[in-house]
Amino acid sequence: xxxxxxxxxxxxxxxxxxxxxxxxxxxxxxxxxxxxxxxxxxxxxxxxxxxxxxxxxxxxxxxxxxxxxxxxxxxxxxxxxxxxxxxxxxxxxxxxxxxxxxx
Amino acid sequence: xxxxxxxxxxxxxxxxxxxxxxxxxxxxxxxxxxxxxxxxxxxxxxxxxxxxxxxxxxxxxxxxxxxxxxxxxxxxxxxxxxxxxxxxxxxxxxxxxxxxxxxxxxxxxxxxxxxxxxxxxxxxxxxxxxxxxxxxxxxxxxxxxxxxxxxxxxxxxxxxxxxxxxxxxxxxxxxxxxxxxxxxxxxxxxxxxxxxxxxxxxxxxxxxxxxxxxxxxxxxxxxxxxxxxxxxxxxxxxxxxxxxxxxxxxxxxxxxxxxxxxxxxxxxxxxxxxxxxxxxxxxxxxxxxxxxxxxxxxxxxxxxxxxxxxxxxxxxxxxxxxxxxxxxxxxxxxxxxxxxxxxxxxxxxxxxxxxxxxxxxxxxxxxxxxxxxxxxxxxxxxxxxxxxxxxxxxxxxxxxxxxxxxxxxxxxxxxxxxxxxxxxxxxxxxxxxxxxxxxxxxxxxxxxxxxxxxxxxxxxxxxxxxxxxxx
Numbered sequence: 001x002x003x004x005x006x007x008x009x010x011x012x013x014x015x016x017x018x019x020x021x022x023x024x025x026x027x028x029x030x031x032x033x034x035x036x037x038x039x040x041x042x043x044x045x046x047x048x049x050x051x052x053x054x055x056x057x058x059x060x061x062x063x064x065x066x067x068x069x070x071x072x073x074x075x076x077x078x079x080x081x082x083x084x085x086x087x088x089x090x091x092x093x094x095x096x097x098x099x100x101x102x103x
Numbered sequence: 104x105x106x107x108x109x110x111x112x113x114x115x116x117x118x119x120x121x122x123x124x125x126x127x128x129x130x131x132x133x134x135x136x137x138x139x140x141x142x143x144x145x146x147x148x149x150x151x152x153x154x155x156x157x158x159x160x161x162x163x164x165x166x167x168x169x170x171x172x173x174x175x176x177x178x179x180x181x182x183x184x185x186x187x188x189x190x191x192x193x194x195x196x197x198x199x200x201x202x203x204x205x206x207x208x209x210x211x212x213x214x215x216x217x218x219x220x221x222x223x224x225x226x227x228x229x230x231x232x233x234x235x236x237x238x239x240x241x242x243x244x245x246x247x248x249x250x251x252x253x254x255x256x257x258x259x260x261x262x263x264x265x266x267x268x269x270x271x272x273x274x275x276x277x278x279x280x281x282x283x284x285x286x287x288x289x290x291x292x293x294x295x296x297x298x299x300x301x302x303x304x305x306x307x308x309x310x311x312x313x314x315x316x317x318x319x320x321x322x323x324x325x326x327x328x329x330x331x332x333x334x335x336x337x338x339x340x341x342x343x344x345x346x347x348x349x350x351x352x353x354x355x356x357x358x359x360x361x362x363x364x365x366x367x368x369x370x371x372x373x374x375x376x377x378x379x380x381x382x383x384x385x386x387x388x389x390x391x392x393x394x395x396x397x398x399x400x401x402x403x404x405x406x407x408x409x410x411x412x413x414x415x416x417x418x419x420x421x422x423x424x425x426x427x428x429x430x431x432x433x434x435x436x437x438x439x440x441x442x443x444x445x446x447x448x449x450x451x452x453x454x455x456x457x458x459x460x461x462x463x464x465x466x467x468x469x470x471x472x473x474x475x476x477x478x479x480x481x482x483x484x485x486x487x488x489x490x491x492x493x494x495x496x497x498x499x500x501x502x503x504x505x506x507x508x509x510x511x512x513x514x515x516x517x518x519x520x521x522x523x524x525x526x527x528x529x530x531x532x533x534x535x536x537x538x539x540x541x542x543x544x545x546x547x548x549x550x551x552x553x554x555x556x557x558x559x560x561x562x563x564x565x566x567x568x569x570x571x572x573x574x
Contacts, residue, residue, distance in 0.1 A: 003225060012359075013343060016355065018363070019360065024363075025367070028481065029466055030466040032463030035463075039364050043200075043203075046345050047143070047147060048150050049203070049346070049349050049354055052150060053213075053349070054161055055165075069209035078176060080198045081172075082172065083177065084176070085140040087188075087195075092136055093133065094471055095132070095467075
């Protein structure tokens with residue numbers, strides 16, 4: 001890892017935080033819960049890390065523990081992602097008055 | 104990393120940004136959610152393809168994990184009742200944080216088991232700092248969210264016995280919190296010095312789990328909206344830190360976006376209670392010194408209220424946590440329908456931002472009961488309408504409509520409230536006269552124009568609806 005790469009990553013981090021603050025300024029109360037659970041589903045992006053981490057053969061450093069940890073991470077992240085988007089979709093359909101999915 | 108992989112991640116990050124933006128507007132929100140899901144799909148496909156092209160991979164492990172996780176997640180999302188939504192959101196939060204922390208742990212154990220892959224110099228420092236911070240935030244999010252979930256449920260059943268989730272936080276606990284965070288920083292520093300010693304990492308994990316618990320333990324029910332949205336923010340930050348370990352841009356971007364937007368929501372919740380975030384987190388509130396009740400009020404019955412309802416031209420319903428507890432949103436909707444059909448009454452709902460146990464709790468419940476979105480009015484917009492409203496019907500709300508908040512004294516001082524007391528008559532459905540979360544007696548209950556219907560929300564709403572039908 002070069003210092004340039006690290007600085008580039010920190011830049012991304014800081015700019016994305018500013019962007020996040022700007023994106024969500026005034027949200028009507030109706031959307032507070034869906035926004036929260038939708039954003040929560042996005043935080044399941046660590047599925048990418050779990051996938052790469054589970055790729056132990058390709059990385060060469062095959063160890064049972066890291067593989068097992070990555071497997072659990074995949075399961076938890078997928079629950080977070082699929083469950084999060086699905087439940088948000090259900091709520092939004094209800095709010096928008098469309099009767100599709102759920103009850 | 105090949106160029107097309109970076110492009111895939113760029114597309115995915117852009118979709119997240121558009122998705123979040125669109126989630127903030129009622130009309131575009133469903134589309135925004137789909138964009139977010141699409142972004143996730145792009146990111147996963149990009150990753151899987153890049154792994155496939157790079158040679159063999161543990162496909163059984165990956166496919167099995169994805170199928171198991173997706174099925175569980177989907178099943179939970181479809182099965183959950185809207186009344187169980189706060190718990191589910193808290194649980195998903197915890198899983199997100201745990202997944203990030205596990206990825207961090209998995210990366211570090213790789214280095215530790217095979218010292219030849221151990222990075223050196225700057226990369227080592229960055230990896231260890233990011234792994235430590237990711238563990239701190241991630242494990243804290245997991246244990247904090249699980250405790251929050253059981254607080255939202257009210258308790259846990261152990262061997263057939265119902266144990267209430269405690270709320271406990273003496274002032275010295277704050278010192279412990281600070282010391283524990285400092286201990287984590289020391290451990291991170293030591294792990295850089297001696298990277299192959301995995302005990303430091305286990306130490307960080309243990310302390311972080313403990314921190315999550317003692318952070319949420321002192322926080323009581325009505326402050327839960329703040330806690331839930333803060334934990335949401337933390338789960339994003341954990342993902343961003345994990346992104347630093349594996350040097351992955353989309354993790355950093357998506358994680359920070361969620362971290363920032365969650366923090367915004369946290370501040371909205373704090374503002375609605377006129378408190379600051381440190382106040383919520385570090386100062387115990389209400390609970391300890393509840394005002395004792397010195398006054399009494401004679402309860403009314405449903406027939407009496409039904410008579411008052413007849414003739415009212417405009418009625419505003421003020422729902423609170425009590426509506427969620429008794430799950431009477433459908434009865435409330437029936438009440439509103441009866442009014443509109445029978446008396447042609449104008450009905451609106453006044454929504455306080457922190458009513459309930461998570462941000463937007465009342466809106467979700469009422470949407471489930473098919474209350475039209477246009478009738479749900481936010482506090483700031485509806486408050487001016489109470490003076491021209493014939494009746495305010497308060498269902499299981501207390502602090503959010505306590506006039507004491509205007510006085511500038513006591514725990515509620517300065518909190519924005521629903522001006523239900525400005526309506527011509529007020530009907531309050533509540534189990535008793537007992538104080539709310541803030542521990543302040545509510546003058547509104549004792550006013551001459553106020554009628555109290557003592558009882559469970561669902562039962563009283565049913566009685567009221569029957570009485571109106573019989574008129």
